[in-house]
Amino acid sequence: MTGYLVQRIGQAVAVLWAAFTVAFILLQMMPGDAVLIRFLGSDFGLSPEQIAQLRVVYGADAPVWQQYLATLGNALFGNFGFSVVSGTPVSQEILTNLPPTLRLAGISFAVAVLLALGTALLATLPRFHWLRDLFQALPGLMISVPVFWLAIVLIQIFSFKLGWVSVINPGPVERMILPIIAIAVPISAPLAQILIRNIDQVSTSGFVPVARAKGASRSFAILRHVIPNALLPTLTIAGVLFGELVAGAVVTETVFGLNGLGRLAERSVRFQDAAVLQAVVLIAAAGFVIVNLIVDLLYPILDPRLRAGRRLPA
Amino acid sequence: MSLKTLSLTRRTFGWIATSLLLSSTASIAFGQEAGTFGGTLTYLEQQPHTVLYPPAGGFYPNGGILNQITDKLTYQNPETLVIEPWIAESWEINDTYTEFTFHLRDGVTFSDGTPVDAAAVARNYDVYGLGDPTRRFPISEVLNNYQSSEVIDPLTVRFHFSAPSAGFLQGTSVIGSGLVSLATLDRAFDALGDATLIIGSGPFVVESQTTGTELVLKVREDYNWGPALHPHQGRAYLDEIRYIIVPEDGVRIGALLSGQADFVRQIQAYDEGQVTARGYQLYAPSTRGVNNQLTFRPDNDLVSDINVRRALTLATDRREIVDTLYSANYPLATSVIASTAQGYIDLSDQLEYNQEEAIALLEAAGWHLNANGRREKDGVVFELTAYESLPQPQNRAALQLISQQWDRIGITLNVLAGDAGTAVQDNLDPQRTGVGPAMVGRADPDVIKSQYYPRNRNALLQTGGVSDKVRNFHDDQLNGLLEAIAAETDPDQRLSLVADVQRYILDQSYTIPIFEEPQVFGGAPYVHGVGFEAVGRPSFYATYIQR
Numbered sequence: 001m002t003g004y005l006v007q008r009i010g011q012a013v014a015v016l017w018a019a020f021t022v023a024f025i026l027l028q029m030m031p032g033d034a035v036l037i038r039f040l041g042s043d044f045g046l047s048p049e050q051i052a053q054l055r056v057v058y059g060a061d062a063p064v065w066q067q068y069l070a071t072l073g074n075a076l077f078g079n080f081g082f083s084v085v086s087g088t089p090v091s092q093e094i095l096t097n098l099p100p101t102l103r104l105a106g107i108s109f110a111v112a113v114l115l116a117l118g119t120a121l122l123a124t125l126p127r128f129h130w131l132r133d134l135f136q137a138l139p140g141l142m143i144s145v146p147v148f149w150l151a152i153v154l155i156q157i158f159s160f161k162l163g164w165v166s167v168i169n170p171g172p173v174e175r176m177i178l179p180i181i182a183i184a185v186p187i188s189a190p191l192a193q194i195l196i197r198n199i200d201q202v203s204t205s206g207f208v209p210v211a212r213a214k215g216a217s218r219s220f221a222i223l224r225h226v227i228p229n230a231l232l233p234t235l236t237i238a239g240v241l242f243g244e245l246v247a248g249a250v251v252t253e254t255v256f257g258l259n260g261l262g263r264l265a266e267r268s269v270r271f272q273d274a275a276v277l278q279a280v281v282l283i284a285a286a287g288f289v290i291v292n293l294i295v296d297l298l299y300p301i302l303d304p305r306l307r308a309g310r311r312l313p314a
Numbered sequence: 315m316s317l318k319t320l321s322l323t324r325r326t327f328g329w330i331a332t333s334l335l336l337s338s339t340a341s342i343a344f345g346q347e348a349g350t351f352g353g354t355l356t357y358l359e360q361q362p363h364t365v366l367y368p369p370a371g372g373f374y375p376n377g378g379i380l381n382q383i384t385d386k387l388t389y390q391n392p393e394t395l396v397i398e399p400w401i402a403e404s405w406e407i408n409d410t411y412t413e414f415t416f417h418l419r420d421g422v423t424f425s426d427g428t429p430v431d432a433a434a435v436a437r438n439y440d441v442y443g444l445g446d447p448t449r450r451f452p453i454s455e456v457l458n459n460y461q462s463s464e465v466i467d468p469l470t471v472r473f474h475f476s477a478p479s480a481g482f483l484q485g486t487s488v489i490g491s492g493l494v495s496l497a498t499l500d501r502a503f504d505a506l507g508d509a510t511l512i513i514g515s516g517p518f519v520v521e522s523q524t525t526g527t528e529l530v531l532k533v534r535e536d537y538n539w540g541p542a543l544h545p546h547q548g549r550a551y552l553d554e555i556r557y558i559i560v561p562e563d564g565v566r567i568g569a570l571l572s573g574q575a576d577f578v579r580q581i582q583a584y585d586e587g588q589v590t591a592r593g594y595q596l597y598a599p600s601t602r603g604v605n606n607q608l609t610f611r612p613d614n615d616l617v618s619d620i621n622v623r624r625a626l627t628l629a630t631d632r633r634e635i636v637d638t639l640y641s642a643n644y645p646l647a648t649s650v651i652a653s654t655a656q657g658y659i660d661l662s663d664q665l666e667y668n669q670e671e672a673i674a675l676l677e678a679a680g681w682h683l684n685a686n687g688r689r690e691k692d693g694v695v696f697e698l699t700a701y702e703s704l705p706q707p708q709n710r711a712a713l714q715l716i717s718q719q720w721d722r723i724g725i726t727l728n729v730l731a732g733d734a735g736t737a738v739q740d741n742l743d744p745q746r747t748g749v750g751p752a753m754v755g756r757a758d759p760d761v762i763k764s765q766y767y768p769r770n771r772n773a774l775l776q777t778g779g780v781s782d783k784v785r786n787f788h789d790d791q792l793n794g795l796l797e798a799i800a801a802e803t804d805p806d807q808r809l810s811l812v813a814d815v816q817r818y819i820l821d822q823s824y825t826i827p828i829f830e831e832p833q834v835f836g837g838a839p840y841v842h843g844v845g846f847e848a849v850g851r852p853s854f855y856a857t858y859i860q861r
Contacts, residue, residue: 030735037734039452050445050452051780086525087365087507096525152564160568167565168356168558168574257560259527267362267526272735 116191198230349858371489384492384514389541598643601755613787647827657812757848
């Protein structure tokens with residue numbers, strides 16, 4: 001197990017370095033740079049000499065390889081430089097914006113799983129067969145709801161019309177309600193679909209009738225035997241869902257005016273704030289690496305068939 | 315009920331009594347309704363502020379904050395545009411406009427307790443006028459020919475200029491000349507991203523900020539040095555101003571109308587009806603500068619011919635643009651600068667719409683329709699590109715409408731959004747962008763120089779500016795006139811030079827002015843006393859909430 005872990009961590013470091021390097025190269029290839037955008041695009045009205053001077057000061061004119069080594073070296077020590085847009089250290093920007101996004105994404109994911117489980121369980125009841133039919137007939141129902149539109153509709157109805165929650169200056173709990181719904185609904189849909197399909201498949205496996213024959217109630221059989229087995233394949237799409245979560249965060253944070261990594265990324269892209277983007281890319285890559293690692297480590301725990309020392313390809 | 319609460323209540327009671335006394339005396343003194351002290355104003359902003367270094371105050375979100383936290387040497391009356399005393403009680407200017415001496419008010423302090431004295435003011439102007447390469451402070455665009463400062467005594471400061479600088483007195487009143495404490499100027503430009511480090515002497519003080527989402531200002535209780543002739547004196551009415559960044563237009567307006575916010579910036583013309591229909595107040599102060607316009611870059615061969623530029627101006631139905639996309643708050647431009655700007659002259663006869671004449675001019679210039687219905691000359695098809703300007707209201711829609719209008723005479727105008735980097739770079743290259751949107755606000759005759767002079771904003775892309783992509787276009791006659799505006803010391807002569815520049819620019823068809831750009835805000839009915847400085851940035855010094 002330790003050897004496996006070391007190998008996985010080595011892979012993770014390689015992935016992070018690759019992400020860092022690719023991001024650096026792409027940012028270098030883009031026309032213009034943050035110094036130009038900031039001082040030429042804003043209301044400074046500087047002279048050519050002043051712009052040239054600023055470029056030297058910001059190191060925007062050093063050879064690319066020098067800039068790369070300096071950026072990489074500093075990043076290893078946790079120093080990501082300054083945001084050209086806000087004038088604050090990048091590390092501070094990340095510390096301010098990462099926790100709220102993690103909170104939002106984490107809770108939304110949990111809510112999405114609960115929503116999906118609830119929907120799937122309901123769909124297994126004979127009375128709610130229409131629900132299952134609905135989900136199977138309309139695979140794109142909730143998936144195709146744009147987060148952006150959903151967020152605006154939620155605000156218009158629950159905040160402006162009904163006044164149940166405030167969007168401006170909300171309390172710590174209040175501020176989370178609508179964004180969580182806006183992210184969780186589109187994510188819960190594919191989860192519910194997969195669950196329903198898996199529950200159907202597992203229910204027809206031999207061990208369920210055996211369990212029933214041994215005297216287990218229907219609900220016990222479903223909870224104890226069907227659900228754990230049905231959950232397994234949903235883990236595989238956890239990585240994909242993580243991407244959805246990140247994308248959802250960008251949109252909801254902007255619409256609801258929350259601070260977070262999504263909005264920071266959006267702003268930095270707009271102003272080509274390379275230092276911030278490097279850090280954001282690293283964090284996103286780390287997120288994917290960690291999620292996939294967790295999934296791989298959970299598999300053997302949830303599925304006894306995988307504990308025979310056979311490794312899944314990473 | 316502890317002793318502490320009791321003393322608090324007594325203090326509060328004492329404060330209410332004092333404020334009642336104050337407001338009654340104020341109303342006697344000025345013969346006007348006095349405001350109510352206290353309360354929080356929730357202000358919704360569209361974009362986050364950047365570094366609050368005063369010379370960067372031209373950016374709307376920055377100006378809206380800087381205006382509340384810094385004072386200036388002088389105050390420009392927004393109605394009369396006259397320069398009045400503020401931190402400077404009086405001043406003298408020598409005959410050649412190369413020496414300005416200011417006598418400062420006694421007892422003014424920055425919020426960190428340090429005095430606003432001659433030494434501090436001198437240091438401020440040295441940084442704004444000369445820049446500070448070691449700390450990366452850029453030069454302020456409103457200070458021309460600044461040479462040095464001289465501290466005569468603790469309350470007297472003199473500034474020296476290498477050439478006559480008639481615009482300097484007005485330059486001491488703008489947001490970009492807000493005074494900050496030495497502690498602020500001792501930091502590097504990059505370290506000032508935290509707004510709490512911007513220490514001014516204004517009626518409000520930055521209490522906290524969450525980068526990119528929120529900023530809170532607290533009133534300064536001991537503030538007692540507002541502009542000398544301002545109807546309100548003493549501390550500001552409000553206790554607190556809360557700036558919250560809400561990028562979504564619909565959310566800002568919905569929040570205002572549902573009572574979750576009190577004041578919002580940037581209401582698009584198509585949303586104005588929603589606000590006024592509910593009895594809410596729209597504010598649309600003019601930015602009093604160079605109008606919102608589409609500027610030619612004559613270095614580009616397609617528009618180097620004056621007759622072609624003239625044709626494109628004639629082919630632009632400006633009235634249709636204003637009527638279709640904007641509202642009564644966006645007056646049709648009648649010159650290069652706004653009708654509220656200093657030195658304005660009406661040149662609307664130069665800006666008429668006439669499609670037939672446009673076609674005739676193009677034909678005469680050798681641009682004939684090809685098989686595809688596009689204008690072509692010597693195998694070159696007439697096709698221009700412009701990037702939308704994000705800060706300008708509905709700029710993309712306006713450019714697209716111009717594109718449709720030019721399409722009728724066989725001219726293609728591509729409107730690109732582009733990422734910021736590409737837009738900035740291409741906008742420096744006249745071959746890539748033959749036209750570009752432009753505007754700038756400042757209530758001084760110098761504003762027109764700021765816009766067109768190569769070493770400032772260089773809207774026409776002449777040689778000698780930031781761009782190294784310009785091959786050879788420059789207009790010495792225009793630049794001579796612009797330099798003369800900055801140096802001319804006789805006020806009437808300056809204004810007549812501004813008139814000459816407007817005439818010259820339109821005679822040359824260098825630009826197509828579209829509308830006079832306002833700043834549009836919405837306010838709740840219970841918000842009173844909102845002021846705007848000369849170029850449309852809000853001032854909440856005399857603002858109060860009375861439901």
